[in-house]
Amino acid sequence: xxxxxxxxxxxxxxxxxxxxxxxxxxxxxxxxxxxxxxxxxxxxxxxxxxxxxxxxxxxxxxxxxxxxxxxxxxxxxxxxxxxxxxxxxxxxxxxxxxxxxxxxxxxxxxxxxxxxxxxxxxxxxxxxxxxxxxxxxxxxxxxxxxxxxxxxxxxxxxxxxxxxxxxxxxxxxxxxxxxxxxxxxxxxxxxxxxxxxxxxxxxxxxxxxxxxxxxxxxxxxxxxxxxxxxxxxxxxxxxxxxxxxxxxxxxxxxxxxxxxxxxxxxxxxxxxxxxxxxxxxxxxxxxxxxxxxxxxxxxxxxxxxxxxxxxxxxxxxxxxxxxxxxxxxxxxxxxxxxxxxxxxxxxxxxxxxxxxxxxxxxxxxxx
Numbered sequence: 001x002x003x004x005x006x007x008x009x010x011x012x013x014x015x016x017x018x019x020x021x022x023x024x025x026x027x028x029x030x031x032x033x034x035x036x037x038x039x040x041x042x043x044x045x046x047x048x049x050x051x052x053x054x055x056x057x058x059x060x061x062x063x064x065x066x067x068x069x070x071x072x073x074x075x076x077x078x079x080x081x082x083x084x085x086x087x088x089x090x091x092x093x094x095x096x097x098x099x100x101x102x103x104x105x106x107x108x109x110x111x112x113x114x115x116x117x118x119x120x121x122x123x124x125x126x127x128x129x130x131x132x133x134x135x136x137x138x139x140x141x142x143x144x145x146x147x148x149x150x151x152x153x154x155x156x157x158x159x160x161x162x163x164x165x166x167x168x169x170x171x172x173x174x175x176x177x178x179x180x181x182x183x184x185x186x187x188x189x190x191x192x193x194x195x196x197x198x199x200x201x202x203x204x205x206x207x208x209x210x211x212x213x214x215x216x217x218x219x220x221x222x223x224x225x226x227x228x229x230x231x232x233x234x235x236x237x238x239x240x241x242x243x244x245x246x247x248x249x250x251x252x253x254x255x256x257x258x259x260x261x262x263x264x265x266x267x268x269x270x271x272x273x274x275x276x277x278x279x280x281x282x283x284x285x286x287x288x289x290x291x292x293x294x295x296x297x298x299x300x301x302x303x304x305x306x307x308x309x310x311x312x313x314x315x316x317x318x319x320x321x322x323x324x325x326x327x328x329x330x331x332x333x334x335x336x337x338x339x340x341x342x343x344x345x346x347x348x349x350x351x352x353x354x355x356x357x358x359x360x361x362x363x364x365x366x367x
Contacts (some may be wrong), residue, residue: 003215012360013349015072016341025364028064032300032328034361036100036289038078040064041302041326043094044277048084065094078103082108082121085239087255090125090282091302107287108236111310125231125241126218126323128226128279128311129251130260132225132267136250144172144217144249163167174244178211178237179204185258186239211292213242215249221315225267226254228317230283232358241280254279254311272314281308283323291330291358299329328363330356336363 015021025033032039040061042048042219047060057063065078078094079101095101109120117361131141144314160299177189189208196204212234220227229251231241242259246252252260255278273279303326304319312319327336331354349357 004193012362013346016147016345016362018071021071022341022364024067028067030064030364031302031326032361032363033072033096034359036096036359037104038068038094038096039302040092040094040286042084042089042282044087044089044231044305047086048080048082048092050080061092061094064104068094072096081105082123084282085280086286087276088280088282089302089305089308091123091285091300092282093285093300104287123233123282124284124286125233125281126281127229127231127241127245128308128317129227129229130254130263130268131220131227131244131251132227133250133252133314141217141251142250142296143240144215145220151194172216173212173214173234175210175212176240176244176248177208177241178243179208180238181207186237186243188243209235209237211235211244213241213244215244218320219318221317224269224272224315226311226315226317227251228312228319254317256280263362269314272311277305277307279311281305289359293354297329297331301326301328328361335361336365339363340365 002216012035029041029043030038031041042061045059049060050062050065051057051060052062057066065080068074068078069076074096076098076311078096079098081093081095081101084090084092093104095104104121143144178186179189179192180186193201193204214232214234216230218228218230229245233241241257242253242256245264246256246259250263252263254260254273255276281304282302283304284299285296286299288295289298290296301322303324309319309324322334327334328339329335335356338356339345339361341364345362
């Protein structure tokens with residue numbers, strides 16, 4: 001479990017009183033920060049791996065890191081603790097100190113040994129997928145619908161915990177053997193294992209990994225063969241969600257030019273999907289943390305990009321408010337309005353009796 005204790009010597013309240021600090025944070029899509037972590041709503045195209053090479057840092061998260069450190073008065077870091085693919089958008093977490101980075105990195109470790117995986121970090125994604133392929137197993141597709149939690153899309157996002165929107169059962173949990181070739185291309189093992197010679201098979205088996213994912217259809221369009229799916233990662237294999245959707249379920253992510261090629265999308269309106277945009281969004285991360293030495297569940301949810309929401313609107317797909325607007329929950333309480341950085345923040349901070357401000361969190365709203 002991660003802790004908010006450690007070598008932290010900066011004050012969130014003091015740093016945010018400087019308008020220039022706010023400008024830096026908004027420039028880099030920071031939506032939340034507290035003593036232990038900083039959360040960015042990562043845009044498409046940003047490389048989530050830092051670099052010490054000044055000539056290569058443009059287009060990477062290192063630019064944000066180097067700007068945020070002095071803006072907040074940090075003595076080190078901040079440190080990325082996980083990765084998102086370059087075209088994937090959404091929740092991306094940095095630790096404020098090396099101590100926090102070590103604790104949070106342990107929370108993001110993945111295991112492949114069992115379906116009963118117990119990890120601290122829970123990563124949930126949403127995606128828009130194409131459901132018009134004749135290769136789809138309609139029985140499986142119906143199971144994806146039945147496994148999802150039924151929720152009124154207009155339900156109050158201030159009271160609905162984001163994690164309850166995603167299925168709590170394992171009805172649609174998929175365990176797949178994936179193979180990553182020397183060029184980084186990921187495939188279903190069952191589809192390519194027969195291509196290897198007896199001399200190669202032992203070597204290629206070392207490139208095989210077990211990928212476990214939960215996939216449920218949250219909403220679908222009556223106008224176009226498109227659906228909104230919710231997913232949870234149980235392992236951290238490269239491209240595992242994209243391959244599970246495209247190669248196994250035959251419902252590729254819209255805009256996936258790597259794994260979605262070969263699917264007939266002529267039933268979609270022209271220009272519905274913007275070019276070079278992958279409709280895969282890291283919607284939320286949940287972590288078990290501590291405040292006042294007591295554990296609590298921290299849930300952070302990032303608003304999807306506008307082009308994602310525009311496709312939903314044009315296709316008649318309902319997106320539940322917590323997923324649409326984003327927010328931050330401490331256990332089941334959406335505290336975004338309480339800890340929102342505005343004229344009421346100091347007043348709420350001083351009058352806090354429930355411990356909401358124990359981690360000195362600040363919600364900068366969606367960007």
